[in-house]
Amino acid sequence: MSQSKEITVSKSKTPILALVILGIVFGMGLFVVGYDQGHLFSLALGESAYEDIYLHELTHDMRHAAGFPCH
């Protein structure tokens, strides 16, 4: 008779790197939707981004809907 044993090892260690990545996604996502006033686009487009604030307008309705302070 053959015996089959399955050993389930539950690793208690939570991968720190994965948590750091999630932390970054959290911070950036919150910033883009909730607080960006053209900062991100200004990296690529220069100062004009602040006047056009594309990103702000694109996330504008969500900003209100999700309860972030806006205009």
Added chain:
Amino acid sequence: MKSALFLAIVLISGFTGGVIFGFINFVTTEPFLDSAIELENKALFESGEEKDGPEFRAEYNNYRGWQKSGMVLAGGILGMAIGSLFGIVFALSRKILPGKHEIQKTLLLSGMMWFTVFMIPFLKYSANPPTVGDPETVVLRSILYLSFIAISGLGAVGFYQIYKRLQSKKIAAFIGYAIFISIIFVIMPPNPDVVSAPMDLVNGFRMMSAFSVSVLWLVNALILGALWQKFKPDVENSDIRN
């Protein structure tokens, strides 16, 4: 823990929840946003800054179209952000969360996080439609809102540490948090803006906003729980046969 699998299911859950949240907003909050912005338009016509007509309407519809088109994308981004925060807390607390099925655990944690980092801050600094906010105070309002979320969330973590150390009468930790957050609730300065918009518009918008955000927390938890149950990223199997 399998890192890549863990990351994937957390991000997928958040993004999916956020996209659904984005779509829901077309029915829940958008009608209120439209009426609020129409009030702003009216003020512009009355002050003589703009003239109502086909030209204005064409530009206005174009502008609103751009704003609306971002709803689903922004929902996905926000969903991933909130899902990531949830994933971090879930990974760290999963072991001690009660429940046989992973969905029971995610729902319980989601309920607690929804209450501490969304509902309580929402009651103090309620969502507002356009026309309510004063652009001059947006930085102050952002700081107040974020600080309150952080204080409430970190307060919950702090009282959880007390909860763990208590041998008996663990309920004291909940009472402690309730007292703590009530005091903070009272001493935090109120939103400085005066609401001049019609109250039924503002209240209707707030109800819809709270409902929609709650759906995001719910859907994210359901999907993450289901995926975790199926893929078990925390378990490494090894078959030993002899």
